[in-house]
Amino acid sequence: MSQPHLDEILDDIEAIEFGRTKDKVAVLQSRAQRHPVGSEARSSYLTVLGDHLQMTGRYDEARSAFEEVLESGHRSFLHPLASLLDLDLETGQLEAADRLLADLLALSRAGQLDAGDHHAIGESLEIHGRETTAQRWFTIPLRDVDPEDLDALDIGCLHGRFRVRRVLDLPLDAYDRASVEIKEIYALERD
Known part of the structure; x- marks a missing residue:
């Protein structure tokens, strides 16, 4: 068969x-x-x-x-370590979560994670109150992309980064302005 x-x-x-x-x-x-x-x-x-x-x-x-x-x-x-990270954060296994974050960072640096992985990791961290670390994970896939090139930006990471930066009370930067601009474009298209 x-x-x-x-x-x-x-x-x-x-x-x-x-x-x-x-x-x-x-x-x-x-x-x-x-x-x-x-x-x-x-x-x-x-x-x-x-x-x-x-x-x-x-x-x-x-x-x-x-x-x-x-x-x-x-x-x-999704990379299974990202799933395990979310599980460890949800169940309060914080030391295990920190070890997984270190492993995931090594994978990211080796180019073995995609933007979806970074987005999922960032969201897990955001949900569990780790906004500063979430911002780093949302930013990784954006670092080498011009914030004015709206089509090249990963929307999930861009908007996630925007959310956690508001919680952290950080000033708007070029990526935040790109997030706002994309939301405005979508709003106009819906109308």
Whole structure:
């Protein structure tokens, strides 16, 4: 029997996420179990399953799912260390979270994280009251981009950075002004 193409897996996950599936955890577990341990398909289901387990307070199961994804070497949506960081912050495992942040920073410096990873890490830090560190993570993918090149800026990181800088009561800078300008453009397009 041939394995489904990753696009089919991602389409299935999207249908589960945005469809009328009542017990998403059970469906995601069932789908993950259909695929061999270490496969990209299984890791994709486990990534989303871990998020749902975390949302329902099933932290040990969420950790197991994220750790299995980490061991597989696959990453469909987000680097699994970013998922584990969010879990550690949510469960108050602050020393473990700090160790993960150091590991993630090394990965970032090695060019192994994308803007989506930086955004997710920044949001996790923001949600858990670490605005100064969140600002750093939101800024990393923006550093080498001209703030006047609105199309080249990562919107998630740009707006996240804007939010935490308001909490930190920092003055507007060129990136903050770009965030405001993009929001104004979107508002005009909606009208």
